[in-house]
Every structure is written in structure tokens, then in C-alpha cells.
Amino acid sequence: MAKVRTKDIVEKFNLELIAGEEGLNRPITTSDISRPGIELAGYFDYYPSERIQLLGKTELSFAERLTEKDRQDRMGRLCTDITPAIIVTRNLEVPLVMIEAAERESVPLLRSKQKTTGFSGRLTNFLESKLAPTTAIHGVLVDIYGVGVLITGKSGVGKSETALELVKRGHRLVADDCVEIRQEDDDILVGNSPDLIEHLLEIRGLGIINVMTLFGAGAVRSNKKISLVISLELWDQNKQYDRLGLDEEKMKIIDTEITKLTVPVRPGRNLAVIIEVASMNFRLKRMGVNAAQEFTEKLADVIDETDN
Structure with a gap:
């Protein structure tokens, strides 16, 4: 099923239909213009x-300089059975030969009041967003201090309860249970919630709650760029967990690799605070402050002094 059709851009950008109404259901398969x-x-x-x-x-000014025969030929060849639309900008007058060719081949001929370059940029951004590769992941997405944190883990590990605690601490919920993710660029993943469960959290023993109704509009947001993945797993005594933070694990989503942290879960651990601090530490690392690296360097200096 096509993600975008010509009629979608007509509605989005309030375009005027000049000819080719029969082709309004044509699919748009590329964001290139x-x-x-x-x-x-x-x-x-x-x-x-x-x-x-x-x-x-x-x-259009170049087309006016063509002979009548050449103009008819070129306009006719522009209209094919797979061309999703021909858009004239600046509210310019549309040549009659173009209207006839578009009507003949059922190619939607549209007109915009906007300037060409500006309209081209807005249309490209819209199509890239709609046509971007997508996937869905079981987890919770929360905006913590401006960092989009995707919390993953097996069912029942405490993802939604942790998200609820984070919302109470002033952070914003994006999605619970199912996170729809689209790759808008080579290294940009944006997550949002399916419409059916937007703003909702499922808490075992309590049921479904509406976060926006309980905590206000400031407690939710519609989408967020994903920067960090935190995987919750039940504490395994036989597993060696990272205690310094030097090793950076990655998780690949679509074609983008995201930093991943594994946080063990057991009674007594405040997961909301741990994830909150992990987000702040992630921001510090992006600003060039790496506490683990600084500690390692100081430790190496002390060892060298002791050896000497």
C-alpha cells in the first residue's frame, strides 16, 4: 500500500487542481523532485x-519561447502514466497545451502560490518524512532532559512503571509498549506512538492511564529523535556487567547504530534515577566530558608514579 498519494500533497499544501483529477490517487514513490x-x-x-x-x-518562460509544435511535444512527453503530479508554482498562468496533455494522460496538474525554491524544500521535507524507512519496536520512549531514551526489555521487567516514575519527575512520555520508528536521515531515528495508544501507559495491576489527562500537556510529546537505548534485564549473578562505562555497546535500528546501555534490574534499584543519570551522562559525553575516561587516565598516572 502506497504511503503517500498525490491527493495527500494537495491537501497538505492546499494546491489548486487545474487538470488530471483522475490521477489524484497515483502513488508517490520517491522524495526526489x-x-x-x-x-x-x-x-x-x-x-x-x-x-x-x-x-x-x-x-515556463523558456517554454513560451518554443515553437507551438515543440511546446506540444515537450509538454506531452512530460506527462506519463507514472508521473505523480506536475506542479506550477508562483500562481503562474498554466499553458493551455500543458492542461490538454495532463488531462489526456490523467496526470494531476496542480498550482501553488508559493515561490519555487521554498515550496520545493517544504515538499521534499514532507515526502522524506512520509517515505522514510520505518519499523516498530516493543519498548517505551521518553524525552529525558532533551535526550530521546528508548527503554527496552522483556515483558514485565518494569518498563512502563519506570516511565511513569520518569513522568512524575518532570520528563515527557512519547510512546509506551509500541514505538514506531522512522529513519529520516542516515543517522537520525525519530520515534512516535501509534495513534491508538498515544499518551497512554499500561501499568500492571492498575490498568491503562492517560498521562496527558493526569499530568498535563507538558508530560507528553508526539515524537522525539532517539539518541540512547537502555535495555532492562533481570539481574544475572553469573553475568559480568560494565562497572566503568568505557565499553560502548551499539544497537542497530534500520540502518542506524544507537548507543546502548544494559541496566540490570533487581529489588532496591531505583531505575528511574539510574536512567535519568544515564541520560545526563550521555549528554556530558557528547559535550566532551567522559568521567570514566578521566578516571582511567588518572588511575594510569597514579600507577606510573607508583612504578617510578
Whole structure:
């Protein structure tokens, strides 16, 4: 099923439909946008017909200089059975030959009041967001001091209870139980909650609670960039846990690697405080302050002095 169709951008950007209404349900498969200047000059060898075609003042003024025969030929070749839309910007007058060609091939011919470059940027951002690779992960996503923390772990380990404590401490819930993740760039993962369970937390023994209703609008947010993964697991006495913080584990989500910390769970450990401190420490590391590294260097200096 197509993620985005031509009718979606018509609604999103309030575009005027000039011709080709029958094609409004065409799928948009790429976020790349084409400005077909070289095609209007007659070179169609590498024409990206699967892209949205954007025509501004430059393209239309050039088309006016063509002979009637060439104009009809070029406009006709711009309209293919897979072209999702042709958009004219700046509210410019649309040539009659383009209207006829679009109507003939059922290619949606649209018009925008916005300037070409600005509209191109906004349209590209919208399409990249909608067409980005996506996945879903069982976990909880919380915004802690501006750090998007994805809390994972087996069912019943205490993820939702920890999230509730974090919300009480002033942090913001993004998603509970199921986190929808999209990769907006090579190293940018953005998580959000499915519409059905947005703002909801499931607490065993208590049931489902609405975080926004209980704690206010400041306790939730719709989406957040994921920067850190914290995996909760039941304490295993036979497992050696990292005690210095020098080793940095990674977790791959789609094509992006995210820093991962494994936190053992057992009675008496305040997970909310531990995760809160882990988030602050993560921010410090990004600013160049690494307590574990500094300790290791001081320890090495003391050892060297002792040896001497």
C-alpha cells in the first residue's frame, strides 16, 4: 500500500487542481523532485518520470519561447502514466497545451502560490518524512532532559512503571509498549506512538492511564529523535556487567547504530534515577566530558608514579 498519494500533497499544501483529477490517487514513490528544464529543451533520455515535476518561472518562460509544435511535444512527453503530479508554482498562468496533455494522460496538474525554491524544500521535507524507512519496536520512549531514551526489555521487567516514575519527575512520555520508528536521515531515528495508544501507559495491576489527562500537556510529546537505548534485564549473578562505562555497546535500528546501555534490574534499584543519570551522562559525553575516561587516565598516572 502506497504511503503517500498525490491527493495527500494537495491537501497538505492546499494546491489548486487545474487538470488530471483522475490521477489524484497515483502513488508517490520517491522524495526526489525534478525541475525538468533540460527536458523542455528536448533531452528526455534520462527523464525521471516517477518524480513530481516542478515548474517555476524559469521553466515556463523558456517554454513560451518554443515553437507551438515543440511546446506540444515537450509538454506531452512530460506527462506519463507514472508521473505523480506536475506542479506550477508562483500562481503562474498554466499553458493551455500543458492542461490538454495532463488531462489526456490523467496526470494531476496542480498550482501553488508559493515561490519555487521554498515550496520545493517544504515538499521534499514532507515526502522524506512520509517515505522514510520505518519499523516498530516493543519498548517505551521518553524525552529525558532533551535526550530521546528508548527503554527496552522483556515483558514485565518494569518498563512502563519506570516511565511513569520518569513522568512524575518532570520528563515527557512519547510512546509506551509500541514505538514506531522512522529513519529520516542516515543517522537520525525519530520515534512516535501509534495513534491508538498515544499518551497512554499500561501499568500492571492498575490498568491503562492517560498521562496527558493526569499530568498535563507538558508530560507528553508526539515524537522525539532517539539518541540512547537502555535495555532492562533481570539481574544475572553469573553475568559480568560494565562497572566503568568505557565499553560502548551499539544497537542497530534500520540502518542506524544507537548507543546502548544494559541496566540490570533487581529489588532496591531505583531505575528511574539510574536512567535519568544515564541520560545526563550521555549528554556530558557528547559535550566532551567522559568521567570514566578521566578516571582511567588518572588511575594510569597514579600507577606510573607508583612504578617510578
